[in-house]
Amino acid sequence: MSGWRIMLSYIYRHRLVYCIAVIIIATSSLLSVFIPRVLGRFADRLQHGNLSIEDTASCAGVLILLGLGRVTAAWTGRTLSHRRGRILTYDLRRDLLQKWGTLSPAYYHGHSTGELLSHALSDVEVIREFATMGINQAAAGLTMLTAVLYMMVVHGDWRLTVVGLGPLFIIPVLVRYLGPKIRTQSTHCQEALGSMAQTVEEVIGGIRAVKAFGNERVVIGQFEQKVDTIVAEKIRFVRNSSLFGALVPLMANLGFIGVLGYGGFLTITKVITIGDYVAFTLYIALLRNPLEHLGQVLNVIQRASASLNRISELMQVVPAVRDRQGALLDRPLQGTLSVNGLTFRYPGTERDVLTDISFHVKRGKTLGIIGPMGSGKTTLADLLLRLYDPPEGTVFIDGADILQYPLARLRQGMAYVPQDGFLFSTTLNENIGFSDEAPDLERVKNAARITAVYENIERFPEGFATEVGERGVRLSGGQKQRVAIARIIYKDAPIQILDDSLSAIDTNTERQILRNMGDKGRLKARLSCKDKKTTIIISHRLSSVQQADEILVLDEGRIVERGDHAGLIKAGGPYAGLWQMQAGLTEEGSPGRPGLTDDEAFIPPGLTEGLAAMQAGLTEEVA
Numbered sequence: 001m002s003g004w005r006i007m008l009s010y011i012y013r014h015r016l017v018y019c020i021a022v023i024i025i026a027t028s029s030l031l032s033v034f035i036p037r038v039l040g041r042f043a044d045r046l047q048h049g050n051l052s053i054e055d056t057a058s059c060a061g062v063l064i065l066l067g068l069g070r071v072t073a074a075w076t077g078r079t080l081s082h083r084r085g086r087i088l089t090y091d092l093r094r095d096l097l098q099k100w101g102t103l104s105p106a107y108y109h110g111h112s113t114g115e116l117l118s119h120a121l122s123d124v125e126v127i128r129e130f131a132t133m134g135i136n137q138a139a140a141g142l143t144m145l146t147a148v149l150y151m152m153v154v155h156g157d158w159r160l161t162v163v164g165l166g167p168l169f170i171i172p173v174l175v176r177y178l179g180p181k182i183r184t185q186s187t188h189c190q191e192a193l194g195s196m197a198q199t200v201e202e203v204i205g206g207i208r209a210v211k212a213f214g215n216e217r218v219v220i221g222q223f224e225q226k227v228d229t230i231v232a233e234k235i236r237f238v239r240n241s242s243l244f245g246a247l248v249p250l251m252a253n254l255g256f257i258g259v260l261g262y263g264g265f266l267t268i269t270k271v272i273t274i275g276d277y278v279a280f281t282l283y284i285a286l287l288r289n290p291l292e293h294l295g296q297v298l299n300v301i302q303r304a305s306a307s308l309n310r311i312s313e314l315m316q317v318v319p320a321v322r323d324r325q326g327a328l329l330d331r332p333l334q335g336t337l338s339v340n341g342l343t344f345r346y347p348g349t350e351r352d353v354l355t356d357i358s359f360h361v362k363r364g365k366t367l368g369i370i371g372p373m374g375s376g377k378t379t380l381a382d383l384l385l386r387l388y389d390p391p392e393g394t395v396f397i398d399g400a401d402i403l404q405y406p407l408a409r410l411r412q413g414m415a416y417v418p419q420d421g422f423l424f425s426t427t428l429n430e431n432i433g434f435s436d437e438a439p440d441l442e443r444v445k446n447a448a449r450i451t452a453v454y455e456n457i458e459r460f461p462e463g464f465a466t467e468v469g470e471r472g473v474r475l476s477g478g479q480k481q482r483v484a485i486a487r488i489i490y491k492d493a494p495i496q497i498l499d500d501s502l503s504a505i506d507t508n509t510e511r512q513i514l515r516n517m518g519d520k521g522r523l524k525a526r527l528s529c530k531d532k533k534t535t536i537i538i539s540h541r542l543s544s545v546q547q548a549d550e551i552l553v554l555d556e557g558r559i560v561e562r563g564d565h566a567g568l569i570k571a572g573g574p575y576a577g578l579w580q581m582q583a584g585l586t587e588e589g590s591p592g593r594p595g596l597t598d599d600e601a602f603i604p605p606g607l608t609e610g611l612a613a614m615q616a617g618l619t620e621e622v623a
């Protein structure tokens with residue numbers, strides 16, 4: 001949809017109110033046009049010496065009525081259109097948010113938060129300005145222009161009409177010459193604002209890093225640069241828009257001067273009466289204001305046009321990941337997951353980040369995925385969640401290609417803890433019960449018990465009603481991760497994916513959480529969770545995946561080893577090497593020694609100490 005079609009569709013939705021508003025405003029302008037005519041007649045009578053007291057009183061009465069009617073109509077019309085303008089702002093922002101909700105991560109990688117914010121804030125404001133002030137003044141100005149033109153032609157002299165209105169024909173030339181410049185500069189201004197908003201967002205988001213590096217001056221310097229760019233762009237914009245805004249009323253003034261001089265001459269030579277002369281000069285004077293406003297309207301139109309184009313571009317983006325055409329499998333997920341020969345590269349790149357990945361996880365089983373940084377673990381999770389679309393025929397859930405499921409159904413059946421355990425700036429209750437519009441506090445509490453964060457939350461003065469601040473700044477790293485995990489417990493989906501979500505949690509707590517999440521956990525009964533969960537645990541830490549039914553070791557996007565913990569230790573490959581390194585054990589140590597119970601094998605001797613040493617200073621209570 002082109003920019004202006006978006007605008008029209010919004011106005012069309014509120015067409016009745018807009019029509020009423022325009023009619024009322026036009027009426028207000030029409031009333032003004034009668035004033036010169038009344039005064040003209042008054043002047044003629046005065047000149048002919050037949051003006052009575054009654055005539056004067058009735059003239060004054062008519063003028064008062066015209067004035068009152070004009071003011072009331074203008075006020076009503078403006079109020080109506082301004083109220084619609086506010087609704088339009090809300091509608092437009094809601095539509096933007098809905099659109100953003102459909103776009104995949106790839107889109108966000110190419111567009112900064114600041115840029116998107118500038119759409120939602122400044123572009124929408126400019127559009128509102130057009131939909132309120134623009135439409136009001138256009139209605140008032142055009143009605144006035146037409147009415148004055150009519151009065152001048154019908155009740156006046158054609159020569160004076162040509163002299164008075166002739167200069168107005170230069171206005172279209174101004175629009176043609178200056179309009180595109182104003183539009184382009186307005187786009188540049190909006191882009192510069194977006195870029196500044198991005199800097200502010202990054203500085204505030206990363207304030208701890210900025211402070212820790214003592215980099216405030218560098219950051220302020222960068223910010224000043226952005227502000228300088230905005231000022232430069234604004235100055236360029238203001239130069240042209242002010243020129244435009246001044247030249248349009250100048251045309252009316254030129255007409256006024258012409259009418260004053262030529263009209264005076266015609267009056268002296270008795271071609272027109274003094275009443276016509278008064279009326280004509282007042283008509284032209286009346287045009288000055290609306291033309292000044294029309295100048296502003298044309299300015300707003302150029303700016304709104306630029307903003308509408310930006311918004312229209314965004315609205316036209318086709319989501320990279322969307323529901324397929326045709327019949328879709330709209331059935332609840334059970335939890336069996338198969339990946340078959342999956343090879344994937346990010347759009348626009350030249351390198352495969354995953355190569356020939358295959359595995360099968362039965363419903364209720366746990367798959368562990370480990371591998372060095374950049375080996376493709378998160379990419380694999382993203383593909384399972386369809387944050388990116390995998391190639392057709394490579395990822396299956398319950399025997400069907402995931403591309404055949406509606407996205408909403410697929411995501412309803414999956415719960416995911418991202419690597420950064422993102423929290424929203426709302427209460428702990430709402431963060432944990434995120435999957436419900438009105439979270440059930442008891443379920444929230446039980447989920448928090450399972451992830452061992454209940455005690456911490458209870459110690460906060462406001463308990464579960466505690467606001468966590470932006471991205472959970474008021475919580476420690478470990479608390480944040482546990483709250484994020486509690487969110488997936490609460491969701492109770494058949495497939496759950498934890499992407500390195502236990503990294504900031506000490507091993508004892510990690511062990512407790514994993515045990516609670518296990519099917520035998522007493523706490524889960526309290527939550528009345530459905531069935532067994534298919535769980536995928538991505539981690540750098542082997543203790544997180546040790547209990548998994550199968551563990552995949554990824555390296556450079558390929559599975560280099562697979563098996564269960566004991567088998568992999570026995571195989572003596574990369575997993576066993578990593579195990580020894582992480583456990584701080586020597587070759588002679590026997591982490592997977594036979595005869596251990598599940599509990600004993602969970603954290604083998606030496607591992608806790610080894611990890612504790614490795615993680616010293618990195619884990620809990622970071623904030």
Ligand SMILES: Nc1ncnc2c1ncn2[C@@H]1O[C@H](COP(=O)(O)OP(=O)(O)OP(=O)(O)O)[C@@H](O)[C@H]1O
Pocket residue numbers: 109346349353371372373374375376377378379380419
């Ligand atoms: N949006 C993207 N566009 C292009 N390449 C990407 C994108 N995201 C990740 N990559 C690349 O894909 C590879 C795998 O990244 P991925 O995040 O899946 O690794 P990972 O194993 O999860 O790493 P880590 O353990 O550090 O989180 C990396 O080389 C990374 O640079």
